[in-house]
Amino acid sequence: MQVSLNEVNSTDNVIDCDIKDINLADAGKKRILWADNDMPVLKQVRERFLKEKPFEGMKMSLCLHVTAETANLARTLKAGGADLLLCASNPLSTQDDVSASLVKDFGIRVYAIKGEDNDTYYKHLQAAVEFAPVITMDDGADLIAEFHTKYPELAKNVIASMEETTTGVIRLKALEKENKLKVPIIAVNDAATKHLFDNRYGTGQSTLDGIIRATDILLAGKTVVTAGYGWCGRGFAMRANGMGANVIVTEVDRVKALEAAMDGFRVMPMSEAAKIGDLFCTLTGDIHVIRNEHFKVMKSGAIVCNSGHFDVELDLAGLKTIIKEIKKDVRNFVDEYIFDDGRSIFVLAEGRLVNLSAAEGHPASVMDMSFATQALAAEYGVKQKGNLRSKVYYVPDDIENTVAELKLQSMGITIDDLTPEQEKYLSSWDVGT
Ligand code: ADE
Numbered sequence: 001m002q003v004s005l006n007e008v009n010s011t012d013n014v015i016d017c018d019i020k021d022i023n024l025a026d027a028g029k030k031r032i033l034w035a036d037n038d039m040p041v042l043k044q045v046r047e048r049f050l051k052e053k054p055f056e057g058m059k060m061s062l063c064l065h066v067t068a069e070t071a072n073l074a075r076t077l078k079a080g081g082a083d084l085l086l087c088a089s090n091p092l093s094t095q096d097d098v099s100a101s102l103v104k105d106f107g108i109r110v111y112a113i114k115g116e117d118n119d120t121y122y123k124h125l126q127a128a129v130e131f132a133p134v135i136t137m138d139d140g141a142d143l144i145a146e147f148h149t150k151y152p153e154l155a156k157n158v159i160a161s162m163e164e165t166t167t168g169v170i171r172l173k174a175l176e177k178e179n180k181l182k183v184p185i186i187a188v189n190d191a192a193t194k195h196l197f198d199n200r201y202g203t204g205q206s207t208l209d210g211i212i213r214a215t216d217i218l219l220a221g222k223t224v225v226t227a228g229y230g231w232c233g234r235g236f237a238m239r240a241n242g243m244g245a246n247v248i249v250t251e252v253d254r255v256k257a258l259e260a261a262m263d264g265f266r267v268m269p270m271s272e273a274a275k276i277g278d279l280f281c282t283l284t285g286d287i288h289v290i291r292n293e294h295f296k297v298m299k300s301g302a303i304v305c306n307s308g309h310f311d312v313e314l315d316l317a318g319l320k321t322i323i324k325e326i327k328k329d330v331r332n333f334v335d336e337y338i339f340d341d342g343r344s345i346f347v348l349a350e351g352r353l354v355n356l357s358a359a360e361g362h363p364a365s366v367m368d369m370s371f372a373t374q375a376l377a378a379e380y381g382v383k384q385k386g387n388l389r390s391k392v393y394y395v396p397d398d399i400e401n402t403v404a405e406l407k408l409q410s411m412g413i414t415i416d417d418l419t420p421e422q423e424k425y426l427s428s429w430d431v432g433t
Contacts, residue, residue: 060083075106135381226281248266286312
C-alpha cells in the first residue's frame, strides 16, 4: 500500500514523510542497530559530531539507497545538528522497515517506498529539492540533476554536494565539462577509502548475495560472464571465481581487458560470451551492454542481471519485442522471458541493481568507510563555505587517512611508521646506483 504525503507522529515531533508503513519501525530499528555494530568509524565520527555540531541548523537533503547503513549515516549527520530529509536514489532499493524506524525512532523525514513508480520517485526527489537544503548527498546524481533541470534558483543555496557513486561522478563531470554545473561537488566515490573497498569488496559480495537470494543457484562449475572490469566488476569476478565459477570478462577498455586477462580470466566479446554463459552480470555504467543480438544466442535457462547503478545496462525493452511471453515472479525478483522456440531467459530484479533489490546492499563494515568519508566530506564542505567553486573536487587526503587509520584501529591492526632515515631517503634524489 502506498501512503500519500502525510504526517506521522514520531517520538519528538511531527515528521513529514511518505513511507510504506510506520508499523514496520521496530523491525527496522533492530536492523539499524545491528548494522551500527559493524560501523565503528562512523560511530566515532557521530560521537564527535554530537559534541561539535558542525551542521547546526543546516538543512540537508540526502538522495541515497534507504538502507540500515544509510540510516546510520543519517543519524550521524543529525547528531551533527543537521535538519534532514532522505529520499531514495533507486525505486527498488528502499528497506521499508528502515524508513519507518528513521521516521518513528530517529525523527528523520523520509520519502521512499520500495517499488515506487517513476512518478512517485520523482515526487520524492522534488520534496528533497523543495526542502531547500544547503548540503546534499546523491547516489547517482538524480538529485543534483533535478536542481539543474527544474530548480536552478534553489541550486544557489547549496554549499556542497557529495556524490557516492561512479555513475554520478561521470554525470557531474559531464555537467562540469559543459560549463553548466551550478554547485560545488565532492566526488566521494573517487576517494580510495570508498571505491577500493565499497565498489570492489562491497559490490563483489552483495551482488553474489542478491543473485543467490533470488535464485539459490550453485556458483561452482557455472560459467559466469562479468560485463565490465572496473572496481565493481573486479570485485564480482574475484568473488565468483572464489566460489568455483569459470569467469569470463567482457570489456571495451584495452587496459582493463588486459588486466582481467592477467588476473587469470578469459576475456572475449559479449557476442561470444553470450553463447556460453550460464549467468550474466553487467557492472559497466553503460547502456545496452546486453541486447537482442546477445539474448538471441543465449542458452536456455541463462540468468541475466545488472549491478550497475541504472537499469539501462540490459536492453529489456528490446528483449520484450522478441519473446513470446513473460512470466512475472516465477520466484521473488525473477521474471522468465520465453521465446517462440521454448527457450527461456531469467531476468533478475527487472534489470535494476540486483544487490540492493534482491539483497540488502553492501555489508555495514564496508559502508562504514564510505559513509564516514561522506560525513567528513560534508563537514569539510561546510568549513570551506565560500571557497568552493562549481567544480568537481576530490576528497582531501587527510580525510582519507583519518578514515583508513580509524578502520585499521577498529580491526586491531597496527602498522609500521617510516624511520627518520627512510623519510629522508624518500624525499631525496641524490642516492642512486
Ligand atoms: N550502496 C550499496 N550498498 C549500500 C548500502 N548497504 N547502503 C547504502 N548504499 C549502498
